[in-house]
Amino acid sequence: MKIAIIGIGGVGGYYGGKLAQKYGSTGEHDIFFVARGEHSAEIRKNGLKVITQEEGEFTAIPTTATDDPKDLGLIDLVFFCVKTYDLETAAQQLIDNINEKTVAITVLNGVDNTDRLRNIMTRSTVLNGCVYISSAIQTPGVIRQVGGPRKLIFGPENYDPEKYRYIEEILRNADIRAELTTDISVQVWTKYIFIGPLATIDSLLRKPLGAIIEDEKNKQMLTGLMEEVNLIAKKRGIFLPDDIIPLSLEKVSGFPYETKTSMQRDFESGRKTEIETFTGYIVKSGKELGVATPLHQEAYIELLKRFT
Numbered sequence: 001m002k003i004a005i006i007g008i009g010g011v012g013g014y015y016g017g018k019l020a021q022k023y024g025s026t027g028e029h030d031i032f033f034v035a036r037g038e039h040s041a042e043i044r045k046n047g048l049k050v051i052t053q054e055e056g057e058f059t060a061i062p063t064t065a066t067d068d069p070k071d072l073g074l075i076d077l078v079f080f081c082v083k084t085y086d087l088e089t090a091a092q093q094l095i096d097n098i099n100e101k102t103v104a105i106t107v108l109n110g111v112d113n114t115d116r117l118r119n120i121m122t123r124s125t126v127l128n129g130c131v132y133i134s135s136a137i138q139t140p141g142v143i144r145q146v147g148g149p150r151k152l153i154f155g156p157e158n159y160d161p162e163k164y165r166y167i168e169e170i171l172r173n174a175d176i177r178a179e180l181t182t183d184i185s186v187q188v189w190t191k192y193i194f195i196g197p198l199a200t201i202d203s204l205l206r207k208p209l210g211a212i213i214e215d216e217k218n219k220q221m222l223t224g225l226m227e228e229v230n231l232i233a234k235k236r237g238i239f240l241p242d243d244i245i246p247l248s249l250e251k252v253s254g255f256p257y258e259t260k261t262s263m264q265r266d267f268e269s270g271r272k273t274e275i276e277t278f279t280g281y282i283v284k285s286g287k288e289l290g291v292a293t294p295l296h297q298e299a300y301i302e303l304l305k306r307f308t
Contacts, residue, residue: 019176104124211257280300
């Protein structure tokens with residue numbers, strides 16, 4: 001089987017690295033890395049070094065590492081691990097590598113990625129997914145994982161997932177904590193109601209999570225942002241557990257005081273951000289569905305004003 005990982009950043013580097021470590025030299029599966037620039041060049045030269053918090057470190061050698069998938073041929077299974085703003089571009093690059101037998105899994109942030117992907121990969125099967133991991137590129141050719149349970153959850157959104165059990169087996173055989181689920185939409189929104197409001201509020205206030213959660217006024221704002229996300233989810237037919245908000249707030253309390261979301265770090269560094277994935281999506285959905293989202297609207301306007 002030919003398996004491609006598109007985007008070898010923190011997420012793609014960890015999971016792709018595990019797959020390449022297991023299968024890269026066995027011939028059982030071909031593992032393709034699609035990455036860019038110096039990072040891709042370093043992987044081609046020396047492999048991908050993956051440094052983990054609990055599993056030690058290893059160097060993964062993929063079957064092929066490239067910045068252009070045109071030469072890879074037909075791909076059977078592809079994991080999209082790029083930033084959400086790069087999804088369409090990444091999918092367009094694979095048009096000649098896919099057919100009706102190709103299965104694509106998106107593990108990006110956000111809740112509308114499968115719709116966006118299906119608009120381009122019309123011949124292929126698209127599955128939704130999410131991951132729980134904290135990792136990033138340390139230097140070109142090196143990924144460092146610093147936290148998170150390293151889980152990868154995936155599945156189809158509205159039909160029996162059993163036909164994809166083989167994918168779960170491939171992942172688990174590579175020592176990846178994979179789970180094929182019957183309720184992937186709930187899983188994706190459960191992550192989104194947690195990470196989206198956090199990205200919005202810490203980018204807006206320019207404070208670490210510890211400072212936000214210890215201040216009652218800020219904590220109330222965070223709670224309100226989560227409530228707005230929950231309203232949008234319900235309007236879209238996604239019903240999260242009744243205690244989803246207190247559970248999400250409890251998760252925040254478990255992070256180190258100085259933790260910042262990737263969106264805040266991107267804002268601080270002047271890089272492109274996922275504001276449309278987190279803040280903008282809720283604002284636009286609220287207008288589309290007739291749901292009031294004043295906290296997201298105010299944050300969205302202020303963030304755009306401040307950083308554009």
